[in-house]
Amino acid sequence: MASNRKSETLLTKANRVLVGGVNSPVRAFAAVGGVPPFIAKGKGATLTDADGNHYIDYVGGYGPMILGHAHERVMTAITKAVHKGASFGAPTESEVKLAEAVAEAMPAIEAVRLVSSGTEAVMTALRLARGVTGRAKIVKTVGGYHGHADAMLVSAGSGALTLGVPSSPGVPAGAAADTVLVPYNDLSAAAAAMEQFAGQIAGMIVEPVAGNMGVVLPGEGYLQGLRELCDAHGAMLIFDEVMTGFRLAYGGAQQVYGVRPDITTLGKILGGGMPVGAVGGRRTLMNHLAPVGPVYQAGTLSGNPIAMAAGLATLAELQAEGFYESLEQASAQLAQGLLDAARAAGLADRVCLNRAASMMTLFFTPGPVRDHAAATAADPAAFATYFHAMLDAGVYLPPSQYEAFFLSAAHTQDDIHRTIDAAQHAMGLVAKTT
Numbered sequence: 001m002a003s004n005r006k007s008e009t010l011l012t013k014a015n016r017v018l019v020g021g022v023n024s025p026v027r028a029f030a031a032v033g034g035v036p037p038f039i040a041k042g043k044g045a046t047l048t049d050a051d052g053n054h055y056i057d058y059v060g061g062y063g064p065m066i067l068g069h070a071h072e073r074v075m076t077a078i079t080k081a082v083h084k085g086a087s088f089g090a091p092t093e094s095e096v097k098l099a100e101a102v103a104e105a106m107p108a109i110e111a112v113r114l115v116s117s118g119t120e121a122v123m124t125a126l127r128l129a130r131g132v133t134g135r136a137k138i139v140k141t142v143g144g145y146h147g148h149a150d151a152m153l154v155s156a157g158s159g160a161l162t163l164g165v166p167s168s169p170g171v172p173a174g175a176a177a178d179t180v181l182v183p184y185n186d187l188s189a190a191a192a193a194m195e196q197f198a199g200q201i202a203g204m205i206v207e208p209v210a211g212n213m214g215v216v217l218p219g220e221g222y223l224q225g226l227r228e229l230c231d232a233h234g235a236m237l238i239f240d241e242v243m244t245g246f247r248l249a250y251g252g253a254q255q256v257y258g259v260r261p262d263i264t265t266l267g268k269i270l271g272g273g274m275p276v277g278a279v280g281g282r283r284t285l286m287n288h289l290a291p292v293g294p295v296y297q298a299g300t301l302s303g304n305p306i307a308m309a310a311g312l313a314t315l316a317e318l319q320a321e322g323f324y325e326s327l328e329q330a331s332a333q334l335a336q337g338l339l340d341a342a343r344a345a346g347l348a349d350r351v352c353l354n355r356a357a358s359m360m361t362l363f364f365t366p367g368p369v370r371d372h373a374a375a376t377a378a379d380p381a382a383f384a385t386y387f388h389a390m391l392d393a394g395v396y397l398p399p400s401q402y403e404a405f406f407l408s409a410a411h412t413q414d415d416i417h418r419t420i421d422a423a424q425h426a427m428g429l430v431a432k433t434t
């Protein structure tokens, strides 16, 4: 294996001053073991670590980097904005432009509130749903990730009842008690929850394509069914499109599946690598937020001009003719190559590859994976072996089986072929050792 001496030294230093050496837990390699490479720079689909090792990147910053790293036009836009000042706490034209772009892109959005992260967008969406309906409870899917607000750090309680319990110390039981858990892709469970708590459900939040239990696609009619359920019960349907927005298509999952949520949350790609989130919906609904309405929400750095510039430059690139078509082609090719590699290694009946456009997950389980229970049946040892073999071969994957990996427009044919070759070798190791 190539040297990772500098990353090791950096990790030792980091562990002294950063909790676990990181600023977000999945980066710590807890699920796979070993030393995370400290990234020095990225260009296109290539990352370079502190020791000078190169990797083909499939983490994509956990979603935002659909154009690849250090994209020329995005860098130029950021540089231009920096020279005009970093933050004003006053309205700027760039916020109007990004809001216009979002409203134009997303079928269910007329007006938005811009924030600085996906977590913040979700917090705002939940408060809006509760403020508008005057109800407290939120329905959430098991394994759905919506950032780290208290009400979302909840797992299913024991027994038949679907009431949530805190999944992290520090989350008050009260915050968790208003979250009702249902399995993903289970329309009748969602219907039962709505019946059981009739008149108390403010809304249901769902990743229209799940990406944070690994990629899990919605079954036929699931999203439409949720739309009808919410309508029948006077509840808000919240699509958390922080990952899927501008990823599945320019108009997100709501465009692909033709289902209009009441409230949409966005982030990741919207900021082009800078901290941006958004919550949007019909203008009449959004007008419940301050300063027009009584539902309070604010942010010192919201609509930050540098972040706006990065987002605007990114969205402009995504509108190029054929952008999503060529990304789809490359993604289909990579997925097929990975499945062929699994077959060649004799693992065809031990893996399940879920893909929605350029986001995918290779589960080490026969599948099908349609919910969190099926996802967590995947073999962690097989994944750790696969992950480290890929890393050694210069392919940088998310260090957990329950993450999506992403293709960007910067991945070349050569990158894809090298990745498939590496996977062939890695799966051979998995077949031999686990």
Ligand SMILES: *Cc1c(COP(=O)(O)O)cnc(C)c1O
Residues within 6 Å of the ligand: 116, 117, 118, 119, 120, 122, 145, 146, 147, 148, 207, 211, 212, 240, 241, 242, 243, 267, 268, 277
């Ligand atoms: C990443 C993500 C979030 C959280 O966004 P942050 O910017 O990390 O706070 C919320 N929801 C979904 C679906 C996500 O993928």
